[in-house]
Amino acid sequence: MTTTDDIRHTIAEAAALLGKSRSTVRDMCTRHELHHHRTGRVRGIYFTPSDIELNLELQRRPVGPRERGGDRAPACAATPVGDTGAVTASARDRLVRLKVVGSRA
Structure with a gap:
């Protein structure tokens, strides 16, 4: 049985879902500012739906004073609060548009 976390998004797909460029997402992964996974290969970065x-x-x-500089923990150390259902639906819509545009090329 396949769960949603069995789905693996590429950097390009994650960039589209997050509203960022591929290079920005790659750089943020290098700086450990985004939750992601690595397969062990050099280009082995992937993202699960969660x-x-x-x-x-x-x-x-919102960014608090501690997160603006100084000794701060990476963004991936934070825990989300609230319902992410609407956020997920919006991200899913962006991914669908990305796949439709990609299939035309």
Whole structure:
């Protein structure tokens, strides 16, 4: 049986879902600012749907004074609060549009 976390999004798909460029997402992964997984290969970065939801929730969270500088924990150390259902639906819509545009090329 396949669960939603068995789905793996590429950097390009995650960038579209997060509303960022591929290079920004790659750089943020390098700096450990986004939740992601690695397969062990150099280009082996992937994202699960729960990673996307968590990253979207963290983007919407207001930045506190501690997170603006100094000794701060990476964004992936934070825990989301609230319902992410609407965020997930919005992200899913962006992914569908990405796949439709990609299939035309």
